[in-house]
Amino acid sequence: MKGSLLTPSEKLYAKLKEQRLNFFVSVPCQLLKELINLLENDSEVIYTPVTREEEGIGILAGAFLAGKRPAIVMQNSGIGNCINAICSLLNYYRIPIVFIISYRGTKGEAIDAQKPMGNATKPLLQDANVKFYEISALEELDLIDKGISEDYAQDKSVAFLFPFSFWK
Amino acid sequence: MRRFEAIQKIMETVTDEIVVCNLGHPSRELFVIKDRQKNFYMLGSMGLASSIGLGLAMSVEKRVIVIEGDGSVLMNLGTLTTIRANQPKNFILIIVDNEAYGSTGFQITFTSKGINLDKISKACNIHKTILITKEAGIKDVMEKILKSNDGPYCVVIKTEKGLPDNIPIIPYDSITIKDRFMRSI
Numbered sequence: 001m002k003g004s005l006l007t008p009s010e011k012l013y014a015k016l017k018e019q020r021l022n023f024f025v026s027v028p029c030q031l032l033k034e035l036i037n038l039l040e041n042d043s044e045v046i047y048t049p050v051t052r053e054e055e056g057i058g059i060l061a062g063a064f065l066a067g068k069r070p071a072i073v074m075q076n077s078g079i080g081n082c083i084n085a086i087c088s089l090l091n092y093y094r095i096p097i098v099f100i101i102s103y104r105g106t107k108g109e110a111i112d113a114q115k116p117m118g119n120a121t122k123p124l125l126q127d128a129n130v131k132f133y134e135i136s137a138l139e140e141l142d143l144i145d146k147g148i149s150e151d152y153a154q155d156k157s158v159a160f161l162f163p164f165s166f167w168k
Numbered sequence: 169m170r171r172f173e174a175i176q177k178i179m180e181t182v183t184d185e186i187v188v189c190n191l192g193h194p195s196r197e198l199f200v201i202k203d204r205q206k207n208f209y210m211l212g213s214m215g216l217a218s219s220i221g222l223g224l225a226m227s228v229e230k231r232v233i234v235i236e237g238d239g240s241v242l243m244n245l246g247t248l249t250t251i252r253a254n255q256p257k258n259f260i261l262i263i264v265d266n267e268a269y270g271s272t273g274f275q276i277t278f279t280s281k282g283i284n285l286d287k288i289s290k291a292c293n294i295h296k297t298i299l300i301t302k303e304a305g306i307k308d309v310m311e312k313i314l315k316s317n318d319g320p321y322c323v324v325i326k327t328e329k330g331l332p333d334n335i336p337i338i339p340y341d342s343i344t345i346k347d348r349f350m351r352s353i
Contacts, residue, residue, distance in 0.1 A: 023226075048250065049253070051247075051249060052244075054216070055247060057216070057219075058217075058218075058220050058223065058244075060223055061220050062219065062220040062221060062222060062223025062225075063223040063226065063227045065208065068223075068227050084212070085216060087212070088212025088213040089216060092212050093342045093345070093346045094342075094343060094346070
């Protein structure tokens with residue numbers, strides 16, 4: 001990699017590797033294109049795209065039970081497709097996963113249809129008892145360390161939201 | 169043959185494989201038939217037994233057997249494509265198809281309306297799909313599969329509706345089930 005000229009996706013990817021996350025699923029977003037590509041080409045991690053976010057949660061739960069450190073890479077609109085799985089599988093069994101979420105429908109969004117879920121994202125995560133951190137700039141990537149050492153380490157899922165400002 | 173008898177026959181062939189079981193009566197019946205630490209009883213999140221099993225199978229060497237239901241699989245039909253996309257050799261999906269939601273009063277599912285899950289599985293090009301319609305066929309098929317080194321397999325077992333009487337609620341909580349399962353695998 002290029003060192004100080006790393007893109008936001010490459011810096012995020014490096015952080016996820018540093019945290020030894022090793023089993024990933026994804027449902028794509030334009031903002032996540034580069035990150036997904038990095039994961040696809042990483043022979044050190046287990047990776048599969050999934051057909052729907054809820055399915056991905058199930059797969060990651062299985063991976064956790066097997067001792068993996070799992071993460072889902074997804075767009076915030078998919079949170080609505082996960083709520084039962086978060087509550088009745090992840091929380092209920094205290095199976096933690098890391099959510100890497102592109103935060104659409106917020107400042108900088110060009111697609112109007114993203115706005116309803118943009119507004120619902122934080123309330124939904126809150127009601128589903130998932131701690132979330134918004135990472136709006138590269139300098140805030142250390143919040144991933146905080147979330148993983150505080151929440152994930154206690155078997156609680158943790159979500160990281162990346163708005164448009166992060167990816168610029 | 170009801171689901172109970174199908175699970176009995178399946179578990180006669182299981183030794184130290186991992187078993188993930190669908191929520192509701194299937195897990196309760198499995199608990200009564202053969203409780204083991206390597207059984208993961210799914211208690212919530214209907215639809216995801218096959219996905220949990222897939223995540224396990226992609227992470228471990230051991231064989232993973234999932235006992236699913238028709239209603240549950242129909243809820244997460246994409247699972248068949250994701251299984252195919254990854255083709256884990258150690259994965260066996262058993263769909264006990266009683267053409268109904270057996271834990272909520274036996275409302276019908278669409279497998280009673282001309283939907284054949286075995287044909288859908290075949291169309292997804294999962295390594296091998298087997299349809300079983302008679303109780304006597306289960307032991308033979310399971311033994312052949314467990315002796316083989318290939319996979320994944322999708323086994324659809326058509327059963328009648330019906331529940332045995334007096335099947336208790338599983339007496340373990342979710343954390344106990346998780347902890348003992350993780351220790352055992």
